Each structure stands twice: as C-alpha cells, then as structure tokens.
Amino acid sequence: MGLKRYALLGLGAAGYAYFKKKENREKAKLAFDDSKVKVSQAIDQAKQSYYDYKNKDQETHQHEDEKMMSEGAQTSVQYYNEQQEQLDEIEKGSTENKTQL
Template sequence: MAKGNNRSLLLAGLAAGAYAYFSKQENRDKALVAFNNTKTKVNSYLDSQKTNKMGMTKAGHSDPHDIDDNNMVDEGAMTSVQYYNDEVQSKLNKSDKKEVDETTTFENHI
C-alpha cells in the first residue's frame, strides 16, 4: 500500500510542478518552441529512415528492365570471373613451366 501512496504523491508533485512552471506565458512559449523543434527533428529522422529502406529493398532484387542496374551487375560478375580465371591460369602457367623446366633439365643430364 505504501508504494501506491508514494506514486500518488510523486504524480501529484509532478503535476503541481508542471502547473507552476506552465502558469507563466514565457515558459509556455519556451516549451512550445522546444516541442516543435523536437517534432521537426523526429520527422526528419523518420523521413531519412524511409529513404534508406527504399534503397535497401532494391539491393539484390534487380529489375529486368533497369538497364543501368543490370549492366552494373553484369560488370561485377565479369570482374570476379576475370579475377578467378587470372588466378587459375597463372597457377597453371607456373606449373606448366615447372614441368617443362624439369623435363629440359632431366634431358640435359642424360
């Protein structure tokens, strides 16, 4: 029962403090300006989040009719394929040269 009384007293104290603060026109004006500034900032933040979500939903879901996006995806795929081919071919070329060098060296010794 003591908790309920403490809460009631706390709420009554907050209400009395708010009434005393907002009884002056100057304080009401300050509070209104602060509220409007906060509202503007929150709306701006929410709008920026909406913009980011629209950009994120496009990622990974290319539109077949979006030529620029498809070209970008195509170029990206070709870059990775080209890198893989260069790595594999360079390893194959090194191993082929090594085998040729070993054969030549062996034949020279006979």
C-alpha cells in the first residue's frame, strides 16, 4: 500500500474515533450549520454588491446617453437653424437684386 492509502485510512480512523462520541457529533453539526449560515450570508452580500455595481453602472450609462442625446439634439437644431438662415439670406439677397433692377 502506498503512503496516500495509509494517510486516508488514518484520517478515516481518526474521524470514526472522533464522531463516535455524541458530544463531538453535536459540536461538528453546530460548526457545520454555522459555516453554512456564514457562507450563505457571504453569497448574499456578494450578490447585493454585484447588483449595486450593475445598477450604478447602468445609471451612469443612462445619464451619459441622455447627455449625449441632448447635445446631439442641440447640434442638429443649430445646424438646421444655420442652414435656414443661409437660405433666408440667399432669398433676401435675390429679392433685393430684383428690386434694384
């Protein structure tokens, strides 16, 4: 037999000897239950942190998108107004030329 087998047999025998007493089984059960609660709390906390991070990230993107849209709308309105002014000046200029003739 190899060294690993002896180690496993030794652990098994130690476990059996330890859990043979009812008092030790109860201690182990309490420790296991306590560990489950702590792991569950840690998982819930991690999920909440991830949820908060995702929502914050999404809110930031929404704000940036809204800002970009408003700036884009202002730019397109400004462009339209400039084009309209140029057309008005051209029309006004052609009307003045006709009246001078």
